[in-house]
Amino acid sequence: MRIEVERAILQSADEAAAAIRELLSGRKIFALNLLSSPGSGKTTLIEALLARFDGKGGVAVVEGDIETEIDAERIRKHGVQVRQINTHSACHIQPTRLLSVLREMDLSETRLLLVENVGNLVCPAEVSLGEDARVVLLSVTEGDEKPLKYPLVFKTSDLLVITKTDLLPYVTFDVERVRRAARAANPAVQIFEVSATTGAGMSLLLDRIEALRAAKNG
Amino acid sequence: MHELGVASEILDIALSEAGRHAAKKVTSIRLRVGVLRAIEPENLSFLFGHLARGTPAEGALLEIVEEPVRVECEGCGASEARSFTIECPRCKGPGVTVTGGDSLSILSLEIDA
Numbered sequence: 001m002r003i004e005v006e007r008a009i010l011q012s013a014d015e016a017a018a019a020i021r022e023l024l025s026g027r028k029i030f031a032l033n034l035l036s037s038p039g040s041g042k043t044t045l046i047e048a049l050l051a052r053f054d055g056k057g058g059v060a061v062v063e064g065d066i067e068t069e070i071d072a073e074r075i076r077k078h079g080v081q082v083r084q085i086n087t088h089s090a091c092h093i094q095p096t097r098l099l100s101v102l103r104e105m106d107l108s109e110t111r112l113l114l115v116e117n118v119g120n121l122v123c124p125a126e127v128s129l130g131e132d133a134r135v136v137l138l139s140v141t142e143g144d145e146k147p148l149k150y151p152l153v154f155k156t157s158d159l160l161v162i163t164k165t166d167l168l169p170y171v172t173f174d175v176e177r178v179r180r181a182a183r184a185a186n187p188a189v190q191i192f193e194v195s196a197t198t199g200a201g202m203s204l205l206l207d208r209i210e211a212l213r214a215a216k217n218g
Numbered sequence: 219m220h221e222l223g224v225a226s227e228i229l230d231i232a233l234s235e236a237g238r239h240a241a242k243k244v245t246s247i248r249l250r251v252g253v254l255r256a257i258e259p260e261n262l263s264f265l266f267g268h269l270a271r272g273t274p275a276e277g278a279l280l281e282i283v284e285e286p287v288r289v290e291c292e293g294c295g296a297s298e299a300r301s302f303t304i305e306c307p308r309c310k311g312p313g314v315t316v317t318g319g320d321s322l323s324i325l326s327l328e329i330d331a
Contacts, residue, residue: 003235003327009227009249010322091220122256123220126322151302152254152320184304185316 013127016095020130023102024113029060030213031113033129035153036137037146038119041163043071044196045137046114050078052206058111062101064093064118071116081105091123098129112213121146125153133212139164140173147181155185159192161205166195221257224322225265231324232275241329244275248328252285252321253301283325288318 008014024031034042046061053059061082063071072084083101085093098115107113115131117124136157138146141164147154154160160182162175175193182189190208194201228247236244251257263280270276287299291306292313299307299314306314 001239001241001329001331003239003329005231005235005324005326007231008323009224009231012227012230013223090223094223123223126220126255148302148304150256151316152256155254155316155320180312181304184314185302187315 010127013095016099017128017130020095020099020102023099024130024132027107027110028217029107029110029113030216031115031129031131031133032209033124033131033134034114034116034137035121035124035134035157036119037121037139037142040119040137040139040142041161041196042116042119042137043074045135045161045163045194046075046116047078048196048202049112049114049206049209050075050080052210053112054078058109060105060107060110060113062093062098062113062115064116066090066118081110087118090118091120092118092127093124093129095127095129111217121150121153125150125156132216133158133209135159135161137161137163138178140167140171140175144172144174144177147178147185151181151185154182154189157186157189159190159205159208162191162193164195164197165193165200166198221262222265224257225262225269228266228280228324229269229273229275232278232327233273235327236274236329239329239331241331242274243330244278244327245330246279246281246328247275248281248283248325250283250285250321250323250325252319253287254316254320255322257282257322285319285321287316290315290317 036042059080061075063084066087069084072082075082134157136153179191192205194205232244232247259282289299293311294309296306296308
């Protein structure tokens with residue numbers, strides 16, 4: 001006997017993401033989900049955002065890694081609220097886990113939530129964390145074919161940040177090729193080129209993130 | 219290994235549907251999987267088989283209906299591609315937008331009542 005089901009797989013994850021979205025909206029918190037390969041500069045971008053919002057308070061960070069508290073300790077030095085999720089065998093942060101962590105945090109002053117996903121271009125792309133904007137980082141040392149090899153993460157991201165642009169003279173990386181492939185995957189994607197080392201392009205990116213935050217919550 | 223979470227959710231849904239219909243056994247599960255999901259069918263079936271052991275879905279066959287990448291080509295109007303692409307698979311033009319191909323759903327189950 002055949003039963004018609006027609007149901008999305010990962011629906012329980014979607015339900016948890018919806019619960020996160022509701023929790024954040026109720027508290028007027030703007031959330032970013034940061035995705036990239038290991039070592040592309042997610043933690044460095046978080047540090048730049050913390051410096052930008054320094055003194056305004058209201059930033060909370062959730063770090064996702066398979067093991068260790070290394071990233072959380074690095075962020076804690078900036079004096080902000082940070083929680084580390086260790087996923088052990090899992091390749092991305094589960095929304096159910098993030099939801100329970102957020103419920104334990106004191107978010108009464110929080111205006112900006114930064115979630116650093118596990119370093120990996122495949123699995124984190126498949127699961128919404130209820131974020132307001134998804135940011136994918138791609139460093140120029142990784143190669144310009146990545147949007148062709150891992151299209152889903154580029155298709156589902158609102159912002160693409162090309163990082164380590166100070167190294168462009170030393171590597172073969174065609175920025176236009178990346179822009180073209182990312183736009184084919186998602187015509188609405190906003191693309192930034194930054195170097196945390198020289199600071200090039202960084203303020204444009206931080207301005208954009210602040211504008212997105214303000215557009216949601218004023 | 220990202221197939222593990224997917225396999226576990228397929229099993230949950232299949233078992234809850236089987237329970238609702240008082241089925242003794244789930245014999246096959248039909249899925250729609252978009253190419254962009256990068257699901258390895260063999261890996262998914264292996265993990266599902268492992269998780270389903272000792273449940274009414276033990277031995278159930280996963281039947282995967284592959285969803286192609288949906289594209290829109292400004293040049294020739296092509297609408298499908300076999301994989302993610304930035305040039306049209308038909309006219310080789312550059313004006314291609316990827317519009318879909320990331321489905322991941324259970325279509326139907328075959329059960330023994």
